[in-house]
Amino acid sequence: MATENLRSKQEIPKSSAVVPELFYKVDIVVIGAGQAGLSAAYHLKREGIKPGKGFVVLDDEFGPGGAWQHRWDSLTLSNVNGINDLPGLGFAEAVNTNDKELQANIAIPKYYALYEKTFELPVIRPIEVTEVIDRNGRFLIRTNGVQFNARGIINATGTWKTPNCPKYPGWEKFKGRQLHTGEYKNASEFIGKHVIIVGGGISAVQLLGEISKVTETTWVTRIPPDFRHYEFSPEHGREAVAMVEDRVREGLPPKSVVSVTGLPITPAIEDMLNNGTLDRKPMFQEITENGVRWEDGTEMDADVIFWNTGFRHSLDHLAGLHLMNDKGGIVMTGELVTQVAADPRIHLTGYGPSSSTIGANRAGRAAAKELINYLKLK
Template sequence: MAFSEAVDTSNDAVEAAVAVPRYFAAYEERFGLNVYRPVKVKVVCQRGERFRVETDRETFSARGIINATGTWETPYIPEYPGRERFRGRQLHTRDYRTAAEFAGQHVVIVGGGISAIQLLNEISQVTSTTWVTRRPLQFRDGPFDQEAGRAAVKLVEDRVRQGLPPNSVVSVTGLPRSPLIEAMEARGVLKRLEMFSEITETGVRWEDGTTQRADVILWCTGFRSSLDHLAPLLLREASGGILMGGRLATEVVKAPRIHLVGYGPSASTIGANRAGAVAASELMGTLGVS
């Protein structure tokens, strides 16, 4: 029996925050992985032919590195005039727990991705909302099948192989016109406004002077790759991205003894599983380990 069959992943109702930790806990147990935790890597530096990995517990020396930090620890909130003046509450998708905590408050939801849509749906059922995005949404008709998935991954892979920063997920997958979208349209909550130009003490203001009072601003504005600890290695190009190579675009071209799993096309649970095995094989080849 394959591992994916041994772990029940068929229940679409399970939230990612529950399903993903459950999956990796089962994976660790199934293969008897001895994971050293908790450890926080502070910085990675080059020391001759080896890397010096400084952590909050001890320091390691390594010939090669597979970095799999992903994006969850680096939520992105764009700078907007007045953000520091707002007297209400500001939080990111990562901080969201339940819609019930916003009952009786007006919530401004910022973002055009799937997370923004899902949270808009939940929160609008318990309180009033305003939804803003930078650009009009493009909804995708039809299923997101394997062919569409491969095409989306290819778009991301092409960018990182040119040293460009990865785009957001929704920019390559589009938003599916699902029963959820249709239900939200029927309820009249899927009304998108242009992005505001300023945040005030009590809400937000648009360029034409229109204002909206708000108690909460919920930033559903995505994540950035958690790579600050690798900064001393100067891996980034002038574009801000990292030039990637290798079979599945996990190998850093500037430093072939470093592989990034969870960056670019491998920034998903399925993509990371597949890329992890390839990255390990390629790194062992680079290091001359059989």
């Protein structure tokens, strides 16, 4: 593989727990090899930063694909939302896009693998970044293997590894199964069970539609769903991104795009509205041994509580840098709002307005160029 060849050429140490104090010095460390991380790596190399000596990409997965390799089986090319070409190599060059039943968790990892090989990107895996420390004007990147020392960081860890699962009173009493979106594979595992689906985003609606075809479901949301009669357009997307951008420039926690755009009524959602699948109930107050209970005392038995309540940004390894403010956000700046205002040596891609797949591409490019300029690497 290209990464193995590059390790040999550049003498990059392999991930290994037996040499925990070996520090490998580079200019830039990219953390994460999803869409934003690969885009950043491509642009770093294109700008003349040498793979291995100038930058490396650290990924905690066992293979290419980022979070896509963990998506549910029913997410196919016919219903997936947001596959965008990485810079320099189109998705159609890696997979047969005419096969609409091809699973996204197979197709996209195949694409990412070809991308890494084609551009000989210095991806090291599996290696988990556990902590980043600022010391003497450089960053010490501690991992479960080789340690790294860098002048700048592009963090592209996304959100998939940190599910947001609100633990309502009685959580530990429930005798049934609780799971989050990130653990879902297919609806067949719920046949014959009553599933309470929690969440008002697009994933909750899609999976509700899928699961309701094979078993009994109840839909619960904290606030009423915001269905809108419009066809989502690039203009709507830009408007939503601008609103999220304003928040992170002010240091406020970023909101999800759907909180701005609402849920456009597609033909599939229209059918679900008509057949009663989207008969939503308000959020319950507590969880019981056998189900849930609402504030008025109404109870409902359930076998499964399925939390589609989103994810939070995977930034715990940066906690020692004290980037977060008392509002729970990080003040961001830069052309595409990837640069941490308090420390321009750090870029966060996939945070705030760059959390979409198309936003991640552009953010990778902006982060690479701005960090190169700031560090005066050219």
